[in-house]
Amino acid sequence: MLRKGNEKIKMSLKNTVRLPLMAALAAALMMIATGCKKNIPPAAKLPDTPKPAPVEAPKAKPVISFNADPSSIVRGDAVTLRWTVQNADAVTIEPGVGTVAASGSRQVYPTTATTYILRASGPGGSDSARVSVSVSAPTEKPPAAPSGTTEDVTGALERLVKDAYFGYDSAEIREDARATLQRNSDGLKEIFGKFSSSNVIVEGHCDERGSAEYNLGLGEKRANAAREFLVQLGVPGDKLKSVTYGKERQTCTDATEDCWQKNRRAHFALGQ
Amino acid sequence: MNPYLLLPLLLATLSAQQADFRGKIVSSDRPTIALPDIRGTGETQPLMNTLNSKLFNEIEQAAVLKMAPKGLYPLTVPQQPTDFKPPTLGPNRQPLSQGPWLTDWSGPPVNANYLAFGYATVQGGRLALFGWLYDVTQKDIQNAQVFGKVYFGTLDDDGAKKVALEFAVDILARFGGKSLAGSRIFFISDRSGAKELWSMDYDGANQKQLTFYRSTCISPAISKDNAKIAFTRIGAGNPSIMVHTTDSGRKLNFTNPVATMNATPDFTPDGNQIVFSSTLGGSPANLYVAGADGGGIRRLTSVKSIEVEPKVNPKSGNEIVFISGRSGKAQLYRMNLDGTDIERLTDGRGEASNPTWHPDGQFVAFAWTAGLEPGNWSIFIMDVASKKYVQLTSGVRSENPAWAPDGRHLVFSRTVGRQVQLYSILADGTQLKQLTFTGSNEKPAWTH
Incomplete structure (x- = not known):
């Protein structure tokens, strides 16, 4: 396990506007009622009981609610950006997110301290909001082999090689997976050096939400991507086999993003 | 925004489209x-x-x-x-x-x-x-x-x-109706401790285990003469295609190509060929067709996206519908079996899966998340020529539709909690009936 919180965490949330829940909900409902027309009256001016305001409202500036949860992470962990913007017809979040809907959430994986800027523009003008996320480094050194006893290949694999994680419906090697796989490549080289007859299976797994059939293809793509990455880092390809399990071997069965993330993985097991 | 706020809009759109072809499947004007x-x-x-x-x-x-x-x-x-x-x-x-x-x-x-x-x-x-x-x-x-x-x-x-x-x-x-009596539903159940192939009568009676692999079997498809069943076996090396007889469960010869994945098979109506998804040409999985024994393999698609679940039109035998990620998220496509005339059928929203042809070769039932969050699957029926669709189920995660031989009923799986069970339903959305109760049961295929 990685030790968390090695560095002091700095957190800052700037320009974060939080609207009363009722007003936000009313605005969301009205967006549906008006077919998401651009000139929606400002939600902030609504009375407590939502009432349809006249369509010819004065053109208001965008109203932005934008936050990051959590605002500090260990590298490799996810941050969820959440936003709600009214009175805007163009919303972008930078860096790395791009054009987004007026309200929504997105997981990001910043590798260094990052300030995300949300820019919104509409008929009544433009505005922006920013949130900062601080990122601390994970412990880079893998734990040392237990001294005094002879470690077998299973123990070595467990100690030196960790699961690499993926985004939803993606087989892209994320920043956090890149770091994990880099450590894994060292670990695997050490294992193959010490246990020359051993070989390792790269298993591709998926979370439970997609179809079993498509996930079989996705698990294959993940296993293949992880294996290719390791081979490029010099791990002997003839020692690495890839296999997909789709979503048929779940390590975690709760319907939460935390659990889904644990399942979207390349796992490493000893070959026969 | 809560996706369910959009539901009334969605349903209104759907019911507007509904009048068009549902009457062709289940007549509302019956004696x-x-x-x-x-x-x-x-x-x-x-x-x-x-x-x-x-x-x-x-x-x-x-x-x-x-x-x-x-x-x-x-x-x-x-x-x-x-x-x-x-x-x-x-x-x-x-x-x-x-x-x-x-x-x-x-x-x-x-x-x-x-x-x-x-x-x-x-x-x-x-x-x-x-x-x-x-x-x-x-x-x-x-x-x-x-x-x-x-x-x-x-x-x-x-x-x-x-x-x-x-x-x-x-x-x-006397009314052109076909009794379902004598038809059987094959499906995957984990009640023995592993996901094995089982079968039951059309009404849920007489449930029997067909395979004993002690690994994971998914996506069964039955040949049009009802003699053979092909499916995907996972968990014993790479996913591979198995073919068995439907009566005794005897294993038949099918040579899998050497690939990290061979999966989601379906028979052509003459039974002479099997279409499937494979990584024979590299990752990710694309579509292939081979003889009934796995020989004479031919590549159908060549894209950098995952493609699975090819299903052959049971009437014409010369077109397939399939699931592909070539435009982003998994969507429903059709093409001719010779690889020409590829067309996307769903509009790009959400994810689509599990297509299954109506016996007349005109309609396809499938699972779709449409405008909802991943995992919120519902069953839809589409008229392939016009791409018009109707929503059959909503609210409860519903997948794996399969048509009954009468062309009026479907069987599909519903997920309630951690339990998946099979239900039959009339294509107009009435006559919902639970067929399985023990273990989790999914991936049904109805005899033709």
């Missing part, structure tokens, strides 16, 4: 039949509940006739043709006597077009059901009889079910 309980004499009496409920259920489920509500039936029910007595009229044509007559059934409140009636008795130690079907809209009793027939069975519950089913099949045949 009405009255089906009063048949009575039996002597030793047949304890069997009559079984007989009557089997008869009623068979007729109702076939959905080619509307059932006249039982509570509205006249008190005097004919048991044989001679029971009908035309009303005798007084000098001013007022009815003097009112025996059982056709107008009791054709007029209000019953308003039936047809009446099925009869009686059961013991003949030579066997159960004999005398059954008649009458067109009660006829004026003349001589013209009213559609048919009359005797059915024999053993003097027990099985015999009662047999004669009821045969009478039902004869009635349904």
